[in-house]
Amino acid sequence: MILRAVLASALLAFQIAAILYARTAPTRYFCWAPFDMQTDFEATAIVQGRELTPSEIRARYRRPHKGSDNRSAQHVFDMFEQTERRYHAGDPARITIRYRVNGKEWSTWQYPRP
Amino acid sequence: MAVSAPLTPSWNPLRCAGQGLPVPLALMAKIVALALLLTGHVRLLPDPFLSFIPVLDLLPGPAFQLTLQAVFVLAALAILFNRSLGAACTVLGLTILLAVVSSKAYYGNNKTMCGIMLLLAGLYHPRTGVWFLRAQFVLVYFGAGLNKLLDPDWQSGLFFDHWASARLKNPFYLWLAPQLPPLVAGKLFCWVTIGTELALAAAFMAPRLYPAAIWVSLLFHASLLEFTGTTFTMFFYVMEASVLVFVTWPHELTILYDGGCGICNRIRRFVERLDFDRGFQWEAFQTGAGDRWNIPRAALNERLHLVVSHPAGDRVYAGFRACKLILLYNPSFLLALAAAIALPPGDAALYRRLFVAVWLAFFFPLFNSIGERVYNWVASNRHRLSRESTCAVEPAGRQ
Numbered sequence: 001m002i003l004r005a006v007l008a009s010a011l012l013a014f015q016i017a018a019i020l021y022a023r024t025a026p027t028r029y030f031c032w033a034p035f036d037m038q039t040d041f042e043a044t045a046i047v048q049g050r051e052l053t054p055s056e057i058r059a060r061y062r063r064p065h066k067g068s069d070n071r072s073a074q075h076v077f078d079m080f081e082q083t084e085r086r087y088h089a090g091d092p093a094r095i096t097i098r099y100r101v102n103g104k105e106w107s108t109w110q111y112p113r114p
Numbered sequence: 115m116a117v118s119a120p121l122t123p124s125w126n127p128l129r130c131a132g133q134g135l136p137v138p139l140a141l142m143a144k145i146v147a148l149a150l151l152l153t154g155h156v157r158l159l160p161d162p163f164l165s166f167i168p169v170l171d172l173l174p175g176p177a178f179q180l181t182l183q184a185v186f187v188l189a190a191l192a193i194l195f196n197r198s199l200g201a202a203c204t205v206l207g208l209t210i211l212l213a214v215v216s217s218k219a220y221y222g223n224n225k226t227m228c229g230i231m232l233l234l235a236g237l238y239h240p241r242t243g244v245w246f247l248r249a250q251f252v253l254v255y256f257g258a259g260l261n262k263l264l265d266p267d268w269q270s271g272l273f274f275d276h277w278a279s280a281r282l283k284n285p286f287y288l289w290l291a292p293q294l295p296p297l298v299a300g301k302l303f304c305w306v307t308i309g310t311e312l313a314l315a316a317a318f319m320a321p322r323l324y325p326a327a328i329w330v331s332l333l334f335h336a337s338l339l340e341f342t343g344t345t346f347t348m349f350f351y352v353m354e355a356s357v358l359v360f361v362t363w364p365h366e367l368t369i370l371y372d373g374g375c376g377i378c379n380r381i382r383r384f385v386e387r388l389d390f391d392r393g394f395q396w397e398a399f400q401t402g403a404g405d406r407w408n409i410p411r412a413a414l415n416e417r418l419h420l421v422v423s424h425p426a427g428d429r430v431y432a433g434f435r436a437c438k439l440i441l442l443y444n445p446s447f448l449l450a451l452a453a454a455i456a457l458p459p460g461d462a463a464l465y466r467r468l469f470v471a472v473w474l475a476f477f478f479p480l481f482n483s484i485g486e487r488v489y490n491w492v493a494s495n496r497h498r499l500s501r502e503s504t505c506a507v508e509p510a511g512r513q
Contacts, residue, residue, distance in 0.1 A: 001239045001241050001242065004237040004238075004239050004242070005239070005242055005246075007237055008234055008237050008242075008246035009246075011230060011233070011234070011246075011250075012246065012249055012250065012253060015250075015253055015257070016253070018257075019253075019256075019257045019260065019261075022261065023264070028261065029166070029221070030226065031257050031261065032223060032253070032254050032256075032257030032258045032261065033223070033257070033258065033261040033262075034222075034223035034224070034258065034346070034349065035277075035346070036258075036261050036262060036265060036268070036273070037265075037267070037273070038273065038276055038277050038281055062163055062219040063219070068281070075218075078164075078218065079164065079218060079219070082164050082218070083164060086164065086168075086171065101267070102267045102272050102273050102276045102277075103272070103275075103276035103280055104267075104272070
């Protein structure tokens with residue numbers, strides 16, 4: 001019983017920590033923020049001087065080149081940036097994402113940061 | 115919430131009592147497992163990609179995915195067919211959570227909630243009861259409400275205005291918004307959502323408010339489905355099923371019926387066939403069974419009565435209200451409802467909207483007056499409706 005209670009408590013405590021952490025960061029992982037933000041985005045990626053096609057972007061980043069995400073905009077950026085850092089150190093891409101949150105003005109995010 | 119008396123584990127998926135977990139937990143787990151299987155969720159399970167735990171990225175992708183899928187299906191089937199129910203819940207919960215942390219592409223609140231509720235069901239122990247599951251449910255509403263409360267676009271109404279008009283193109287919202295000053299409609303929907311979520315978080319911490327909170331929660335998620343036409347993948351199923359952790363299952367359910375009425379006996383036989391847990395005790399009122407609760411014979415002659423017995427006391431329901439509770443306290447019915455919603459492939463938005471709306475209306479208290487009228491007509495004409503009647507007493511109204 002004690003082990004079960006400890007595991008269950010740890011699970012709840014982790015989520016409380018995630019909810020508190022979300023107050024300090026733009027990400028919204030494990031803090032129960034479903035459908036809190038609508039991010040429209042269009043991504044382009046250039047590898048060795050050649051722009052990737054939409055299907056290549058989907059295969060590389062597991063995200064469409066153009067679409068919407070129902071959570072924090074940071075989740076979209078994370079997918080592209082962390083994919084580059086973790087899997088493509090040898091063939092890095094220059095990524096430009098044009099995005100807007102909740103229908104507001106369009107902004108641009110780039111990786112690597114200029 | 116005591117575990118029902120242990121019986122031989124049954125292969126019948128419609129049996130929930132005596133299978134190792136309290137009936138509400140067993141039922142919640144089965145509804146979630148059933149929805150996961152019927153929606154083909156196994157196809158979504160990922161290989162490692164941008165894992166939250168980087169070491170998982172080192173695992174061979176295809177083998178990892180195949181193993182996840184195999185364990186997922188086996189554990190879900192084990193839940194349905196009552197094979198070590200608690201352990202199966204733990205395995206399925208951990209499988210889903212492993213999938214969540216192994217791939218940011220797969221990550222989603224709905225999957226996380228499924229995994230956590232199943233895992234917590236598997237970790238259930240009679241001494242801790244359902245406290246952790248209830249706390250989890252409260253945490254979800256609190257986190258969701260707090261996130262929105264502190265978001266400027268929710269405070270201003272901009273989120274809902276953009277989502278409902280530009281994204282969903284919801285006809286009702288597109289009609290309503292121009293009738294009001296700019297963003298007022300959006301602000302209304304945003305603040306109602308924030309208020310509902312935070313109020314539910316509070317209400318589910320007060321046992322006296324559980325019945326009302328359960329209703330509001332069911333309506334809240336049903337209204338999201340009605341508004342958007344989607345179940346948000348698994349979110350609708352897991353949130354609706356999870357309210358069961360706030361239900362104290364009765365230790366006795368006694369139905370007092372007219373033993374001399376043909377249609378009543380036909381209904382009794384039909385319901386008994388679907389009562390796989392043998393949860394209902396049928397007693398003909400002619401035997402004097404109603405005397406235990408001081409229910410007048412005249413009242414028993416007019417309508418069917420249901421006595422719901424808890425350790426804290428008994429509650430008596432009659433007529434249409436009794437019929438509704440007989441449905442709700444039968445796990446077969448709730449599983450059938452879940453299957454009917456989950457089964458249609460693809461979008462099926464119109465079907466799900468209609469189906470959920472019809473059943474919600476049927477069970478909503480405001481429908482009681484219509485339901486009672488229909489019930490009263492059937493009850494007062496029951497001896498004409500069936501040739502099996504051997505009623506020695508004139509139906510009420512004909513004396």
